[in-house]
Amino acid sequence: MAQIKSVLLWENQRRYIREAIDEGTLKGAIIPTGSTEQHNEHLAMYHDTQSAVYVSKLAAEKLYPNVVVTTPLAIGVSEHWMDHKGTLTLRPEVFGEVLYDVADSMRRHGIKNILIVNGHAGNSGPVMQRLDGYKEKLGINIEYHSYWEAYSGELVKEQMESGVCPGHAAEFETAFALAAFPDNVDWNGVDYDTAKLTISDEGQAKSDREYHHQAKLATTEKGQVMIDVAVEWVAEKIRQMIA
Numbered sequence: 001m002a003q004i005k006s007v008l009l010w011e012n013q014r015r016y017i018r019e020a021i022d023e024g025t026l027k028g029a030i031i032p033t034g035s036t037e038q039h040n041e042h043l044a045m046y047h048d049t050q051s052a053v054y055v056s057k058l059a060a061e062k063l064y065p066n067v068v069v070t071t072p073l074a075i076g077v078s079e080h081w082m083d084h085k086g087t088l089t090l091r092p093e094v095f096g097e098v099l100y101d102v103a104d105s106m107r108r109h110g111i112k113n114i115l116i117v118n119g120h121a122g123n124s125g126p127v128m129q130r131l132d133g134y135k136e137k138l139g140i141n142i143e144y145h146s147y148w149e150a151y152s153g154e155l156v157k158e159q160m161e162s163g164v165c166p167g168h169a170a171e172f173e174t175a176f177a178l179a180a181f182p183d184n185v186d187w188n189g190v191d192y193d194t195a196k197l198t199i200s201d202e203g204q205a206k207s208d209r210e211y212h213h214q215a216k217l218a219t220t221e222k223g224q225v226m227i228d229v230a231v232e233w234v235a236e237k238i239r240q241m242i243a
């Protein structure tokens with residue numbers, strides 16, 4: 001039986017994808033969506049994209065060789081963080097159309113089950129507004145979930161000292177990064193109180209400071225627990241879709 005070589009679409013040569021689709025071993029695709037945006041003073045801008053890809057990849061590996069992960073949408077809808085230099089943002093309608101085209105590409109190749117696995121909260125409104133339209137136009141099984149939907153209130157209480165999840169670059173995301181890609185966490189030279197921040201919204205300025213302090217509660221162990229739960233949950237979602 002023909003099999004994909006890697007669960008990451010972009011690592012395959014065309015023959016692996018073609019043969020796996022033609023022989024019916026490849027049944028579903030995950031499209032990770034994230035962002036490139038400020039993640040407070042200590043966390044890399046790529047976090048949301050990298051975490052969505054990380055969860056998607058491990059979930060797809062559990063279902064190997066039936067599921068492939070497409071190239072992620074690495075820029076999301078992040079207008080609300082444009083006070084912070086470096087943040088990239090797409091207009092909601094542009095993001096929605098790009099996401100549609102990626103899903104449509106996979107549909108045209110014969111994939112009938114697509115799970116969008118999101119890592120950036122700002123993408124959810126724009127996608128949820130369009131999801132019924134996607135379903136109607138594509139005529140396939142397509143769903144959208146942020147991977148932290150996997151977490152019960154109980155689990156958050158148990159694992160997150162701050163009680164906050166997902167938050168933004170706070171305890172949860174920092175713990176995830178410590179467990180999955182620790183180089184993204186850089187406290188070197190961070191001095192929040194003297195940093196020249198220009199946050200125009202008062203509420204955001206307040207939560208930014210809170211998140212900064214909550215992030216210090218993060219540990220690798222907590223991150224690993226949260227990752228394992230998310231991977232299992234996403235794997236089960238796509239397993240049900242392709243069944």
Ligand SMILES: [Zn+2]
Pocket residue numbers: 039047048119120168169173
């Ligand atoms: Zn984030």
